[in-house]
Amino acid sequence: xxxxxxxxxxxxxxxxxxxxxxxxxxxxxxxxxxxxxxxxxxxxxxxxxxxxxxxxxxxxxxxxxxxxxxxxxxxxxxxxxxxxxxxxxxxxxxxxxxxxxxxxxxxxxxxxxxxxxxxxxxxxxxxxxxxxxxxxxxxxxxxxxxxxxxxxxxxxxxxxxxxxxxxxxxxxxxxxxxxxxxxxxxxxxxxxxxxxxxxxxxxxxxxxxxxxxxxxxxxxxxxxxxxxxxxxxxxxxxxxxxxxxxxxxxxxxxxxxxxxxxxxxxxxxxxxxxxxxxxxxxxxx
Amino acid sequence: xxxxxxxxxxxxxxxxxxxxxxxxxxxxxxxxxxxxxxxxxxxxxxxxxxxxxxxxxxxxxxxxxxxxxxxxxxxxxxxxxxxxxxxxxxxxxxxxxxxxxxxxxxxxxxxxxxxxxxxxxxxxxxxxxxxxxxxxxxxxxxxxxxxxxxxxxxxxxxxxxxxxxxxxxxxxxxxxxxxxxxxxxxxxxxxxxxxxxxxxxxxxxxxxxxxxxxxxxxxxxxxxxxxxxxxxxxxxxxxxxxxxxxxxxxxxxxxxxxxxxxxxxxxxxxxxxxxxxxxxxxxxxxxxxxxxxxxxxxxx
Numbered sequence: 001x002x003x004x005x006x007x008x009x010x011x012x013x014x015x016x017x018x019x020x021x022x023x024x025x026x027x028x029x030x031x032x033x034x035x036x037x038x039x040x041x042x043x044x045x046x047x048x049x050x051x052x053x054x055x056x057x058x059x060x061x062x063x064x065x066x067x068x069x070x071x072x073x074x075x076x077x078x079x080x081x082x083x084x085x086x087x088x089x090x091x092x093x094x095x096x097x098x099x100x101x102x103x104x105x106x107x108x109x110x111x112x113x114x115x116x117x118x119x120x121x122x123x124x125x126x127x128x129x130x131x132x133x134x135x136x137x138x139x140x141x142x143x144x145x146x147x148x149x150x151x152x153x154x155x156x157x158x159x160x161x162x163x164x165x166x167x168x169x170x171x172x173x174x175x176x177x178x179x180x181x182x183x184x185x186x187x188x189x190x191x192x193x194x195x196x197x198x199x200x201x202x203x204x205x206x207x208x209x210x211x212x213x214x215x216x217x218x219x220x221x222x223x224x225x226x227x228x229x230x231x232x233x234x235x236x237x238x239x240x241x242x243x244x245x246x247x248x249x250x251x252x253x254x255x256x257x258x259x260x261x262x263x264x265x266x267x268x269x270x271x272x273x274x275x276x277x278x279x280x281x282x283x284x285x
Numbered sequence: 286x287x288x289x290x291x292x293x294x295x296x297x298x299x300x301x302x303x304x305x306x307x308x309x310x311x312x313x314x315x316x317x318x319x320x321x322x323x324x325x326x327x328x329x330x331x332x333x334x335x336x337x338x339x340x341x342x343x344x345x346x347x348x349x350x351x352x353x354x355x356x357x358x359x360x361x362x363x364x365x366x367x368x369x370x371x372x373x374x375x376x377x378x379x380x381x382x383x384x385x386x387x388x389x390x391x392x393x394x395x396x397x398x399x400x401x402x403x404x405x406x407x408x409x410x411x412x413x414x415x416x417x418x419x420x421x422x423x424x425x426x427x428x429x430x431x432x433x434x435x436x437x438x439x440x441x442x443x444x445x446x447x448x449x450x451x452x453x454x455x456x457x458x459x460x461x462x463x464x465x466x467x468x469x470x471x472x473x474x475x476x477x478x479x480x481x482x483x484x485x486x487x488x489x490x491x492x493x494x495x496x497x498x499x500x501x502x503x504x505x506x507x508x509x510x511x512x513x514x515x516x517x518x519x520x521x522x523x524x525x526x527x528x529x530x531x532x533x534x535x536x537x538x539x540x541x542x543x544x545x546x547x548x549x550x551x552x553x554x555x556x557x558x559x560x561x562x563x564x565x566x567x568x569x570x571x572x573x574x575x576x577x578x579x580x581x582x583x584x585x
Contacts, residue, residue, distance in 0.1 A: 014492055022385040022397075025378070029401050032413045032459065035425075039416070052428040099310040106306035113296050115303070118311055125318050126513050127574040129521030131543050132563040133321035135550045136328070140316060159313035162464075190302045219408040224551065239409065260407040264399070267406060271395060278464075279471035282506020283513070283578075 036260065039253035040064075047249050063254035070241050070251065076229055078237065085234035088150055088220060092157035093213040097206050099158050104167035105194050109180060119168065123283075125161040138224055152225035157217055163209040166281055170205035171198065173280045204273035205280075211270055215263050235259060322567065328560035335554055346561035357562070359537045360545040363450065364520060364566075367541065368573070371454050372519030375461035379511060382462070383469035384496065398470055405463035414456045415529060418442035443530045446538030453529055453539055457522055465511035472507030476500065501584050509581050513574060520570050523547065542566050 034055070039047065041059040071078045106112070107119050137156070138147075146152040175198055183193050199206070221236040238259060242252035267274070297304070329346055331339035350357050386397045404411065417425045420441040427439040442452045476499075481489075484499045501508065523543025530539040533548075542562060550559035 010492055018385050018388075022382065025382050025385075026397060026400055029404060029459065029462070032417065033400075033403060033407075033410070035417065036410055036413050039413070048423050050422050050428060051432040052423055052425050054425065099313070103307040103310035106303040110300065110303040110306070112300035112303040113293055115307070118307060121319060122314070124571070125314075127517060128322075128567050128570040129517050129543075130318075131521050131523065131546065132567045132570075133318065133325060134546075135556055135559055135563065136321035136324035137317060139324065140321065155313060156317040159310055159317055161314065161318065164310060164314075190306075194306070215406050235408065256410050256413065260403075260410045263406045263408070264403050267402070268399060271398065274467060275398075275471045275474065277471075278468045279475040279507075281468050281510050282472065282504070283509040 033260075036253065036256050039250075040257040042250065042253070044250050047253070063250035067241065067251045067254045067258075074237070074241075076232075080230055081232060081234045081237040084150075084231060085218065085220075088153050088233065089214055089217040091150070092154045092217045093210055095154065095158040096160055096163055096213045097209045100160070100163040100167050100209060101199065101202070101206060102194065104164055104171055105198055107164075108168045108171035109175065109177070109198075122161045122164055126165060134224070141225055147225055148227050148231065149225075150231065153217070153220055153222060157213060160213065160216075163212060166208060166212075166277055167202065167205050169282070170202055170277055170280045174205075175201050204276040207270045207273040208277035211266055211274060214266060218263055219259075325560045325563045325567070328557050329564040331557040331560075333556040333560075335556055339557065342557065346558050347565070349558070350561055350565065356537055356540060357542075357545055360540045360542045363538075363540055364522065364542040366450065367454065367457065367522045368516070368519045371457045371461065371522070372515055375458055375519065376465060376512065376515040378458070379462055379466040379515070380469050380508075383466055383473055384500070386470065387473040398467075401462045402466055404460045405466075407460075409528075411456055411460050411525060412528060414452075414459070415443065418452050420444060444535050446534075446536045449530050449534060449538045453526055456529060457525060460525070461515075461518065463518070464514045468507050468511045468514070469504070472504035473500070476503045505581065505584060508584065509578060512577050512581055516574055516577060517570065520566065520573070 031054075038054070038056045040063055041061070042056045043058060043060045043062060046053060046057060103118075107115050141147050141152045144151075146155075179197060180193055183197055188196075219235050220233055221239070222231065222233050226232060238255045242248060242255045244251070328339060330341060330343060331346075332342050333339035382401055386394050386401070389397065416423075419425075419427065420439055420443065422428055422431055422439050424439065424442070426442070427436070430436045431439065440448060442448045480499055480503060481495065484495060489495050489498060521543060523541045523546075526534075526539050526541060527544055527547070532544060534540060543566075546559055546562045546566070549555045549562060553559075
């Protein structure tokens with residue numbers, strides 16, 4: 001079977017070297033993921049064996065059943081945690097895609113005073129981690145009165161700079177100016193152009209923004225901002241259950257698998273769009 | 286001057302609609318990203334405990350930080366170790382594996398892309414490494430080393446200062462093939478095939494020459510963007526380390542600037558001092574970015 005596409009300037013020795021390295025890399029990446037899956041189906045006695053067994057012998061669904069029992073006995077109805085995470089994720093992602101696309105459209109296709117300054121600041125903000133602004137952000141939230149509300153998690157996610165950057169780069173390269181000019185001559189309003197012409201063309205980019213935003217919010221525990229139990233998120237609740245010590249090792253494995261499935265599935269469905277978007281992300285010198 | 290301002294104002298009025306488009310995002314971006322940086326810089330020159338008003342203290346926080354805070358110096362050393370080892374390693378791993386994967390048939394390419402990318406989007410799944418490197422005999426690594434008689438008693442991988450950093454680096458590396466990796470995959474797929482045909486005629490003889498003279502220069506924009514993402518995350522190592530080695534780690538052997546920041550910000554509420562830590566990290570990140578961008582311009 002031929003595994004790779006035919007190219008000139010390839011030697012068999014080089015191929016062997018590359019495939020060995022690729023195989024080692026793939027094994028390093030894949031093994032822990034297999035352990036996660038395998039552990040989720042291990043009965044408790046198999047989790048504590050010496051010497052440890054890498055793969056499950058007698059697969060069981062007990063870990064998931066135990067998890068279900070713990071879920072149904074939680075102090076706050078578990079559906080509340082699910083709702084909180086779904087609400088935060090949906091509202092945060094939707095707002096982000098709309099606001100970032102609107103801003104990206106103006107920055108990519110309009111010339112106006114201040115546009116360069118805005119974009120340069122956005123690029124600069126990619127150069128440091130959000131951790132450095134954690135303390136002032138807390139002060140801002142408390143000044144706004146948003147501590148212990150959904151808004152503290154949702155609204156900052158709307159203005160994530162990576163999304164604006166990717167969207168603007170994509171529009172720069174993928175939306176032809178002539179098309180927009182033709183629409184303007186026909187008398188189309190800017191909002192019509194944006195919604196009816198630009199947004200359909202940049203579908204891969206907004207799918208990418210959805211995925212990036214989703215991944216961040218899906219895993220959000222509410223951080224320093226959310227204290228009330230009834231506003232806590234799904235990852236928080238599942239982590240609490242998983243941290244019940246040795247006896248919960250099996251349940252913890254089931255939780256790890258469940259939390260992993262959703263973002264990975266979302267990515268698999270949209271992989272082609274994401275790759276297309278990332279292709280236009282390059283920095284100009 | 287006056288006519289210039291009048292001209293600017295008429296330009297602004299003429300482009301009203303553009304400001305409607307950028308306005309909502311820009312205002313929120315200013316409140317939640319730009320303003321916090323400015324506040325952080327301002328607070329770093331004060332004493333502030335969140336109860337009383339901030340008190341201006343000049344450079345005192347920075348002087349204390351760099352000249353008398355021994356734990357901070359450990360944190361700086363560890364953060365630079367992460368930035369200098371896992372940062373470049375992760376960047377080159379992203380590039381090399383993206384390059385290998387790009388040679389494969391589309392289906393296999395999609396599967397391997399997912400395989401390499403998945404750990405970076407799977408959240409807490411990296412905690413599986415606490416089982417792999419668990420300190421008791423049930424940990425996979427200890428189990429096998431004991432079974433084969435290589436060690437006599439289990440090694441406390443995440444507690445022993447000797448092993449803590451290297452083991453943590455392995456985990457960080459495992460989950461670091463994220464945005465940069467996808468950017469490189471995409472960049473490689475976007476390169477025009479005819480470039481290679483022309484290269485073959487011009488005397489490119491093997492894949493290494495092809496990589497250096499054709500591929501890398503053609504994907505320089507992606508290389509630069511990938512570098513930004515890699516540097517940012519390599520300096521921001523902290524939260525994952527805490528979940529692996531605990532807080533504080535034995536002898537502060539796994540202490541980073543971010544954990545130091547969490548210590549003073551979230552636990553001791555010495556906000557002025559914490560802001561000085563944050564500001565130092567901010568400046569370090571941005572300066573490093575500029576240096577690396579300069580280096581990448583020289584490729585090819």
